[in-house]
Amino acid sequence: MSKKTVILISREYGSGGRALGEKLAAVLNIPFYDREIILASCKESGYNMSLFEKADKQSKHPITFFLSMYSSSVSPYDLSLNDQVFLIQSKVIREMAKESCVIIGRCADYILRDDPDILRIFVHAPIEDRIIRVKEEYHDEDSDTEEKIKRIDKNRATYYNYYSNEKWGRLSNYDLSFNTSKIAIDTCVKMISHYIQN
Amino acid sequence: MSKKTVILISREYGSGGRALGEKLAAVLNIPFYDREIILASCKESGYNMSLFEKADKQSKHPITFFLSMYSSSVSPYDLSLNDQVFLIQSKVIREMAKESCVIIGRCADYILRDDPDILRIFVHAPIEDRIIRVKEEYHDEDSDTEEKIKRIDKNRATYYNYYSNEKWGRLSNYDLSFNTSKIAIDTCVKMISHYIQN
Numbered sequence: 001m002s003k004k005t006v007i008l009i010s011r012e013y014g015s016g017g018r019a020l021g022e023k024l025a026a027v028l029n030i031p032f033y034d035r036e037i038i039l040a041s042c043k044e045s046g047y048n049m050s051l052f053e054k055a056d057k058q059s060k061h062p063i064t065f066f067l068s069m070y071s072s073s074v075s076p077y078d079l080s081l082n083d084q085v086f087l088i089q090s091k092v093i094r095e096m097a098k099e100s101c102v103i104i105g106r107c108a109d110y111i112l113r114d115d116p117d118i119l120r121i122f123v124h125a126p127i128e129d130r131i132i133r134v135k136e137e138y139h140d141e142d143s144d145t146e147e148k149i150k151r152i153d154k155n156r157a158t159y160y161n162y163y164s165n166e167k168w169g170r171l172s173n174y175d176l177s178f179n180t181s182k183i184a185i186d187t188c189v190k191m192i193s194h195y196i197q198n
Numbered sequence: 199m200s201k202k203t204v205i206l207i208s209r210e211y212g213s214g215g216r217a218l219g220e221k222l223a224a225v226l227n228i229p230f231y232d233r234e235i236i237l238a239s240c241k242e243s244g245y246n247m248s249l250f251e252k253a254d255k256q257s258k259h260p261i262t263f264f265l266s267m268y269s270s271s272v273s274p275y276d277l278s279l280n281d282q283v284f285l286i287q288s289k290v291i292r293e294m295a296k297e298s299c300v301i302i303g304r305c306a307d308y309i310l311r312d313d314p315d316i317l318r319i320f321v322h323a324p325i326e327d328r329i330i331r332v333k334e335e336y337h338d339e340d341s342d343t344e345e346k347i348k349r350i351d352k353n354r355a356t357y358y359n360y361y362s363n364e365k366w367g368r369l370s371n372y373d374l375s376f377n378t379s380k381i382a383i384d385t386c387v388k389m390i391s392h393y394i395q396n
Contacts, residue, residue: 124370169369171322171368171375172322172377174375175376175380175381176374176377177369178374182373182374183374183393187393187396190396191389191393194385194389194392195385198385
């Protein structure tokens with residue numbers, strides 16, 4: 001890869017988006033960031049790991065948050081803890097995106113929206129196939145796998161929609177999308193590699 | 199190509215979806231159907247060409263139409279002319295899809311939803327780039343190109359949503375999507391060819 005490309009993957013839970021990102025990063029020989037963002041955010045902030053993990057991804061004070069983005073009159077310490085977590089993660093993501101890499105989720109496509117070198121990808125699949133994948137991959141024996149998938153996707157959408165003021169999974173927000181029930185993950189990786197390397 | 203693949207392209211007006219389809223059909227050496235569907239429908243029905251061209255793509259009698267799909271008690275002649283046009287086009291599209299081909303628009307992804315050999319693609323681009331493309335490609339000198347694009351897209355959505363009871367441009371309805379402002383049409387063609395030929 002000669003030119004910098006930051007590949008941002010949003011994905012429905014159980015669609016294989018994370019696996020796709022890992023394989024792509026390996027093929028392109030560039031860093032892969034998922035939980036690494038949380039680790040780096042802890043280091044950056046000094047906050048406890050559990051704070052980042054437990055953040056319920058919905059702030060209680062949207063007005064305060066948006067004021068802080070556009071005005072210097074609001075101190076970061078006036079923000080809810082979740083909003084502070086978002087700002088810290090944003091800083092970490094911007095730092096990571098100075099070089100080619102693959103980043104999973106975390107609103108990165110919105111955070112990096114002014115970077116011309118991003119490629120925004122959405123990975124999805126029908127719910128019935130995602131149930132099978134989740135049961136196999138995570139050895140999920142629960143009978144309520146479908147409910148769990150829907151809850152996780154709802155959390156992702158809420159988080160994304162809240163911070164970006166956009167809509168998670170809206171086609172126009174992505175440069176590429178793949179239905180992994182139709183197109184195998186290894187084929188997706190080859191198709192994306194073709195774009196990056198040509 | 200050994201295995202049959204019917205490539206169905208839905209597209210925002212001015213995104214280059216038609217050009218993509220033409221190039222793809224040429225590369226794969228398979229038929230390309232766009233206006234050819236109208237011509238074949240005229241031949242099939244004996245109706246005048248202008249009827250197919252002028253159909254305003256919104257039927258007045260949805261209940262009658264849906265009854266006719268699921269009940270033999272409604273004769274096709276009870277239907278509005280637009281609904282008859284849709285049924286004739288559906289028959290023509292099913293005939294075309296017996297062999298590998300590229301089909302543009304016309305609700306074909308819904309009409310062929312039970313065919314396991316379809317690949318559903320959506321092609322889009324930001325409105326500002328589509329305005330430039332439409333002005334260049336169609337030598338459109340009007341000042342209201344943006345309005346025209348929005349009107350055509352609205353017609354496409356209305357037609358699709360009405361007949362499929364689904365939502366045009368909803369990400370989950372497509373196996374692949376491309377933003378042609380980010381990914382050049384020739385690259386899209388290569389990426390899709392890679393999928394088809396491997």
